[in-house]
Amino acid sequence: MSIIITDKASVQIKEMMQDEEEGVRLRFGVQGGGCSGLSYSLGFDEEINEELDVVEEINGIPVVLFSQDLPIIEGTKIDFKENLMGGGFSIDNPNAVLSCGCGSSFRPKEYDGPVEKC
Known part of the structure; x- marks a missing residue:
């Protein structure tokens, strides 16, 4: 298994999938x-x-992963967290050595590509 989807995230994803077309997968x-x-x-x-x-x-969720991403996302945990403002998915990637202050981007160990300013 490449990634982990927690029970809370699974419930949320399955609920969202009900509004999608037949045969849709999580990518x-x-x-x-x-x-x-x-x-x-x-x-x-x-x-x-x-x-x-x-x-x-x-x-129980069909998941599609781009094969070239596997080394970067191996062991990543997708969770769903509720808070006073609602809720949202959180992603915990053990391969990330640097994360953005806003939490929307990261840098894995072997990345040497360009970086933008927040």
Whole structure:
């Protein structure tokens, strides 16, 4: 298993999936950008590239991961936290050595790409 989805996050994701098209999957990965170098990408997707994507079932949720992201996201935990302002997903990546103050971007150990200002 590449990533961990907590029970709280699973409940929230499954509830959100009910409003999506049949056959939709959760897609999780990273993309360039943000003040620390990379930012997370989390959303729903119907498309799968059989040459580039890895499909796993985690807590009953079909998850699509871009194979090149696997070393960067291995062991990442997706959780859902409630607070006075509502709630939201939190991502805890053991491979991140630097995180942005705003919490939306990170830098893994082997990243040497560009960085933006917050």
